[in-house]
Amino acid sequence: MTAVSVSGAGFAPYEVLVGSGLLADAAAGPARIAALLKQPRVLIVSDETVASLHAPALISGLKTHGVHAELATVPAGEASKSFAHLERVLDRCAEAGLDRKDMIVALGGGVVGDLAGLAAALYMRGVDFIQVPTTLLAQVDSSVGGKTAIDTPRGKNLVGVFHQPRLVLADIDVLKTLPERQLRSGWAEVLKHGLICDADFFDWLGGAGAGGAAGDPAALSEAVVRSVRIKAAVVGEDEKEAGRRALLNLGHTFGHALETALGYDEALTHGEAVALGCCMAFRFSARLGLCEDGDARRVEAVTAAAGLPTRLEQAGAFAADRLIALMAGDKKAEGGSLTFILARGIGRAEVVKGVDPAEVRAFLLAEGAA
Ligand SMILES: NC(=O)c1ccc[n+]([C@@H]2O[C@H](COP(=O)([O-])OP(=O)(O)OC[C@H]3O[C@@H](n4cnc5c(N)ncnc54)[C@H](O)[C@@H]3O)[C@@H](O)[C@H]2O)c1
Ligand SMILES: O=C(O)C(=O)C[C@@H](O)[C@H](O)[C@H](O)COP(=O)(O)O
Numbered sequence: 108m109t110a111v112s113v114s115g116a117g118f119a120p121y122e123v124l125v126g127s128g129l130l131a132d133a134a135a136g137p138a139r140i141a142a143l144l145k146q147p148r149v150l151i152v153s154d155e156t157v158a159s160l161h162a163p164a165l166i167s168g169l170k171t172h173g174v175h176a177e178l179a180t181v182p183a184g185e186a187s188k189s190f191a192h193l194e195r196v197l198d199r200c201a202e203a204g205l206d207r208k209d210m211i212v213a214l215g216g217g218v219v220g221d222l223a224g225l226a227a228a229l230y231m232r233g234v235d236f237i238q239v240p241t242t243l244l245a246q247v248d249s250s251v252g253g254k255t256a257i258d259t260p261r262g263k264n265l266v267g268v269f270h271q272p273r274l275v276l277a278d279i280d281v282l283k284t285l286p287e288r289q290l291r292s293g294w295a296e297v298l299k300h301g302l303i304c305d306a307d308f309f310d311w312l313g314g315a316g317a318g319g320a321a322g323d324p325a326a327l328s329e330a331v332v333r334s335v336r337i338k339a340a341v342v343g344e345d346e347k348e349a350g351r352r353a354l355l356n357l358g359h360t361f362g363h364a365l366e367t368a369l370g371y372d373e374a375l376t377h378g379e380a381v382a383l384g385c386c387m388a389f390r391f392s393a394r395l396g397l398c399e400d401g402d403a404r405r406v407e408a409v410t411a412a413a414g415l416p417t418r419l420e421q422a423g424a425f426a427a428d429r430l431i432a433l434m435a436g437d438k439k440a441e442g443g444s445l446t447f448i449l450a451r452g453i454g455r456a457e458v459v460k461g462v463d464p465a466e467v468r469a470f471l472l473a474e475g476a477a
């Protein structure tokens with residue numbers, strides 16, 4: 108097991124534990140959860156798919172430590188990141204009689220983590236929560252850093268707060284039940300971490316570590332640990348995204364606009380949108396003369412080799428003006444002007460504010476938007 112600690116100026120430090128058998132072995136994950144509790148009970152929030160596969164092991168592991176667990180489930184999928192499901196989860200907290208000393212456990216992918224984390228931040232003005240991420244995406248990214256949110260039809264993650272977990276338990280074994288498409292989606296955020304600030308990591312992901320995208324356990328473990336270290340370092344420096352943390356949004360200005368334009372449809376997962384968005388960010392960077400065309404081509408080749416989309420037409424048909432309007436509503440935008448995370452090369456991302464919408468429009472048309 109590897110422990111990565113996340114610490115920063117504005118929040119209580121916590122550990123991300125990455126390893127095998129953390130859920131199945133009651134002396135591992137459940138023991139760590141039990142040790143953090145002020146009262147011997149938790150509310151586990153999960154989705155219906157994950158609950159049926161992995162909640163029984165967690166519940167019985169907790170029971171061996173005298174912890175009673177209640178379970179609240181939402182339907183699997185992005186549509187659960189909504190006001191309606193947030194209300195239902197909050198109602199379940201009240202129905203279960205949770206008080207301020209109780210703990211919520213988010214057992215699932217990024218959808219469950221974002222939703223349960225937001226519910227934990229809101230219920231009684233804030234209760235503690237633990238992340239037990241079950242997708243690759245959630246293990247390498249969403250369970251770490253304290254961003255919680257729901258979507259609205261006008262924007263992805265438009266309503267949320269920063270609320271850090273008390274512990275993250277990333278059990279690599281649970282990825283064995285994850286559908287291949289979801290594994291590849293998570294790989295997109297892994298590639299993103301290399302592209303932002305670690306060219307050696309990106310080289311490894313495109314070479315010796317490439318098997319991780321198809322489930323090779325050793326490569327997956329290493330990719331999770333290296334990703335978590337990168338994310339923990341960035342979050343520790345800038346919890347509330349005053350500066351450097353925005354780099355973690357590489358590929359997301361384009362990606363979130365695509366997801367919202369598609370109505371959070373399952374045709375494009377968040378990871379696929381990020382993969383495509385990163386390719387677009389590199390092509391846009393090359394067009395603006397920030398990086399070499401060769402960098403953009405390499406990003407595209409490594410992304411395609413991982414079975415992820417790299418071109419707009421793979422995601423659907425889009426109107427450039429609609430995408431620009433959505434990007435102007437992105438959380439990084441200031442006064443309606445566009446902000447992008449662009450790159451001077453692989454591993455050299457930077458925040459670029461005040462990008463000319465006419466440049467963006469011309470780029471989107473060249474990419475195949477109408
Ligand atoms: N808070 C953050 O920092 C952050 C970072 C990245 C992404 N996100 C958010 O995360 C969400 C995407 O998360 P995701 O990709 O994990 O999707 P997800 O949570 O929808 O999970 C994907 C699918 O996999 C299933 N699943 C999960 N674990 C499984 C397992 N072990 N075995 C079998 N099936 C399993 C789920 O039921 C679901 O159908 C998006 O909403 C995105 O905005 C948040
Ligand atoms: O943790 C962060 O910061 C990120 O930007 C990670 C992203 O992968 C993630 O999708 C995040 O939810 C996006 O945040 P948002 O602020 O753009 O909604």
Ligand SMILES: [Zn+2]
Pocket residue numbers: 248296359377381
């Ligand atoms: Zn993301």
